[in-house]
Amino acid sequence: MLKTALPKIITETLPGPKAKEIIDRRAAAIPGAIRCNYPCVIKRGEGAMFEDVDGNIFLDWVGGVGVLNVGYSQPELIAAVKDQADHYFHAMMNIVTHEGYISLAEKMNDIVPVKGDTKKTMFVNSGAEADENAVKIAKAYTKRPNIIVFSGAFHGRTTLTMTMTAKKAYARGMGPFPDGIYRAEFPYLYRKPEGFTDEEAVQYYIGRLNSVFEDCSPADYVAAIVVEPVQGEGGFVPAPIEWVKAVRKICDEKGILLIADEVQCGFGRSGKLFVSNYWEEEGCAPDIITTAKSIAGGVPLSAVTARAEIMDAVTPGTIGGTYSGNALACASALKVIEIIERDKLCDRALAISEKCKERFGGFKEKYPVIGDIRGIGVMLGIEFIKDAKTREPNKELVAGLVQECVKNGLIIESAGTYDNVIRFLSPLVVTDEQLEAGFDILEKAIIKLTTI
Ligand SMILES: Cc1ncc(COP(=O)(O)O)c(C=O)c1O
CATH class of the missing domain: 3.90.1150.10 (Aspartate Aminotransferase, domain 1)
Structure with missing residues (x-):
């Protein structure tokens, strides 16, 4: 059984002959800009393992970059998606309501630890779209134009999220970029200024954040501060809780919303459903949380959750999209959450x-x-x-x-x-x-x- 197998390479070279043929076709058919340095062509996957087209067996510690927390080919997930497919694939939420969207939103409102008692959730298709919508929602609620992001941040590859993302190698040649996005230094304690204790470093990083209000945008022009609770692409750097508390305080004092991007760190990997659960326990829950990747186990889906007061401030028609909250994806996500909780x-x-x-x-x-x-x-x-x-x-x-x-x-x-x-993102x-x-x-x- 593949699910319990151990890694085994049986071909003399990697890629093996069948994989090589497909990889050669890949090079001819799709842009090289969609980079890949791995010699693997998947035939089937189970649990944390996949078999390639030549019969090699791989242990996958990347899991589709954090998408496969419940593993490849979870049988109940397959059944849930098949059952949904038997009824309908798609209902466009601006035209026909489908119950899966509502049930999943209700579930997310129960489990996502944003500040506030009454919550609402909207769905889109990718992490970048969730982050982009979170920013739009924050702007609509605060009626302010600017946002603050961090060094080391990754938020996606749309034009807005490329601008929010720190690594400019991911944005080469793609400008001009939107205005109103300012960057502060993320508290990367391993690379903190020399001679500082962790406590002193946290104060230093808070000082760097405050200086954005002097140097770049007055606080009352800032709609949101966007934080990855554990930076993913940035090198798995956790935001120290004392720093988060200080950021929360700044947000409260200045009327800024705190957005937690849990696209990579959400859905169980942290030991709680969300890293923001730890923040909540320390009294510094965010106002908006974005989720994606493992939410639907590999069917494209992402979400934005916030208290109703924030969500209800958005002008009708300014958020949503054709495939947003697709029926197959919602069915899959409901099952993913059930499995994470039950197992x-x-x-x-x-x-x-x-x-x-x-x-x-x-x-x-x-x-x-x-x-x-x-x-x-x-x-x-x-x-x-x-x-x-x-x-x-x-x-x-x-x-x-x-x-x-x-x-x-x-x-x-x-x-x-x-x-x-090296990041560890193995299926759980x-x-x-x-x-x-x-x-x-x-x-x-x-x-x-x-x-x-
Ligand atoms: C923290 C974070 N935010 C946003 C994104 C973008 O997600 P997507 O690639 O689904 O657009 C990623 C992707 O790696 C991510 O790690």
């Missing part, structure tokens, strides 16, 4: 996190190329460096590790402003045996690439 996948995330921290912690003791291991729950990153003192990022080693691991049947991915972080249904197999492949790769 206690948040607890499983914490158990996996313990195993990862123990093993990765051991790597850090042994291999000085590892500078930092961090994250919340099992949204974990390993930062690789060239030198412990200078912390110079080791991008080349990470690129090599990705290729060496895939040769041995483990899919991992890099992240980070400097591309020097990975077995303990598969985890151990993955740890061994990764450790052997580190040894191979760091031993001269």
Whole structure:
């Protein structure tokens, strides 16, 4: 059974012959700008594993970049989508109401920890669209034009979200960009200013945020501050809770909305359904939360949730879209949430996190190329460096590790402003045996690439 199999490469080369043929067709048929450095063509997937078209079996620690928290081909999910398909694929919510949209919105209003008692949710199709709509909603409610985002941020590839995204390699040649987006420094504690304690660094970063009100936009022109609770593409950097509390206070004092982008970190990976659940416990819940990726287990869907007062301030007709809240996607999402809750996948995330921290912690003791291991729950990153003192990022080693691991049947991915972080985004249904197999492949790769 693929679900419980271990990684196994049976072809002499990767890609194998059938995969190579398809990858060659890919190069001819689709733009190279849709980058891919992996020699894999999937035939079928189960749990945390997939088999390629040549019969090689891979352990997937990327999970479609955080989409597959409940794993590949969950049978109940397949049944829910098939059942919906038997009735209808699509109902456009501006024309015909479909109940799945309403039931899912009700469920999201129950579970998404935004500030306020009465909540509302709207659906779109991708993380970028959710973030873009959250900004539109914040502007409509506050009647203010500007937003603040952070260094290291990733919010997507539409023109607005490209502008919000920090890494300008993702926006090369795409300008002009929209106005009114200002950037403050994200509290990246591993790379905090030299000589600062964590507490002093948090104060420093709050100072940097406050200076945006002086240098870029008066606070009463700012509609929202948009934060990833754990930065994803930025290198799995968690926002320290004391910093979040201070940001919440600034927002409250200045009438600014706090938007949490939980597109990558949401749906169980953190050990709670959302990282914002931890924020809520500390009294600093956000005003708006955006979600996507694992929400529907691979069927395109994303959501924006906020208190009713905010949502009801939006001018009719300014949000929505043809496919938004598609019936197949809503059916899938309702089942995903049921599975996460019933199978206690948040607890499983914490158990996996313990195993990862123990093993990765051991790597850090042994291999000085590892500078930092961090994250919340099992949204974990390993930062690789060239030198412990200078912390110079080791991008080349990470690129090599990705290729060496895939040769041995483990899919991992890099992240980070400097591309020097390995991120762990395994489906939460990975077995303990598969985890151990993955740890061994990764450790052997580190040894191979760091031993001269
Ligand atoms: C935090 C975050 N926000 C937004 C996005 C954009 O999502 P999508 O690619 O679905 O548009 C991503 C994608 O990786 C993300 O990680």
